[in-house]
Amino acid sequence: MSSAPPRPPAPRLPRMKKEESFLGKLGGTLSRKKRAKEVSDLQEEGRNAINSPLSPILAGLHPEDTQLEENEERTMINPASKESPKFKELVKVLIDWVNKVLEEERIIVRNLEDDLYDGQVLQKLLEKLSEHKLNVAEMTLSEAGQKQKLQTVLEVVHKLLRPHGWALRWSVDTIHGKYLVSILHLLIALAMHFRAPIRFPDYVSVQVVIVRKREGLLHSSYITEELTTTTEMMMGRFERDAFDTLFDHAPDKLSVMKKSLITFVNKHLNKLNLEVTSLESQFADGVYLVLLMGLLEGYFVPLHSFYLTPESFDQKVHNVAFAFELMEDGGLQKPKSRPEDVVNLNGKSTLRVLYSLLTKYKDVEE
Structure with a gap:
């Protein structure tokens, strides 16, 4: 029995080159478009460089800040x-x-x-x-x-x-x-x-x-x-008052004022065997101010309410702010001075606070 003659191999279709495939063609199209866009962007950048003065600051600004109409002006922070x-x-x-x-x-x-x-x-x-x-x-x-x-x-x-x-x-x-x-x-x-x-x-x-x-x-x-x-x-523009005049033009009267204040505070602090010689420095941590308010109002201030031996700036500010609260509770207006200024040895601020106490409590008996 004779066998059938072998069939010739099927002819192979020629492979499409990579760039001729559908994906390849698509990729090539996208690639060409990308290159075209890059060229366009580069040309636009070149035009901007030609049309704009060379300024390193302008280069750091947001693009929207430089998109202006003719004669338009824009102000911004560097x-x-x-x-x-x-x-x-x-x-x-x-x-x-x-x-x-x-x-x-x-x-x-x-x-x-x-x-x-x-x-x-x-x-x-x-x-x-x-x-x-x-x-x-x-x-x-x-x-x-x-x-x-x-x-x-x-x-x-x-x-x-x-x-x-x-x-x-x-x-x-x-x-x-x-x-x-x-x-x-x-x-x-x-x-x-x-x-x-x-x-x-x-x-x-x-x-x-x-x-x-x-x-x-x-x-x-x-x-x-x-x-x-x-x-x-x-702060000075909000606080110019009689004290500014004393500081700027009447140092002799300022000296008399300080002596009056020292006499006033010592009249009361002496009850606790405390004595003040420097108004600015000895009231800066708020301790004497808190104790003075208790003496003037006739009550004992609980020690847990303030720092008896303050060490940090914040603790001193806490003490002065607490004294200001006691003043308001006693019927005084909120002090114009800031606690931070008293702590920072600002003479005007400290004198303003003490003078307000003198005005209200000058007739309080020892």
Whole structure:
């Protein structure tokens, strides 16, 4: 039986080259498009480099900050200034203070620009500080409504600050536009006016970039904006009174005033075998101030309420603040001085506090 002849092998179809396959063709198309986009982006970058003045600061700004219409101008902080340790500390101090004030409102601020621009938090902050309700809508979602709320809030702020000659370096538009420098100026002024129990870093400034578009070209200029000097200097504009006149123009009368105060406090502290010779230094830790209030009001101050031998700055501030509370309980107005200033040996602040005690308790028997 003869076997069938072997069948010739089936002819192999030629393999498509990789780049001729469907995926290969697709990949090649995508690759070409990617290369084309890269070329386009490179050309655009080149045009920008030609059309814009060479400025290292402009290169560090967010792209949106340089997309301007003809003759438009935009002001912003130099990104490098935001990295300054003192600037960061200033922002943190203000955020912590705002959050402390609004603690009962369960409002938490994390970013000053994003959280304060619409006026909602500023309204609550001002109401809490001034203990006065503002006549504004609680919720405003529209831009017009937000600006109207800001206008109302800022009008109240201006009435508070104008008598002290404070420069108003903010506006509805700059606050709503999230311009951080304006927001910082506003919060610093409020903190000073309401004598916030905080201390700012001294001499904080930022470099401000002003970008303008003229004839299709971006032009930039720079100014340095001062945010703080020293807490004492900034507070001074709110505290100028008879003591400033004594300090500045009548040192002989100031000396007489100090002798009167020393006589007054020793008349009472001598009961505890304590004696004062230096008003600024011996009242700085708050201990004598607390004991003096107890003697003047005729009660024993529990030792667990204050630090009898304070060691840290915070413990001393606690003592002075506690003495201020005792003063208010005794019917005195809230002291204009800040506890921190008394602890820092600020003579005017200490004399103001003691003079208010002399005025009220000068007739108290030994």
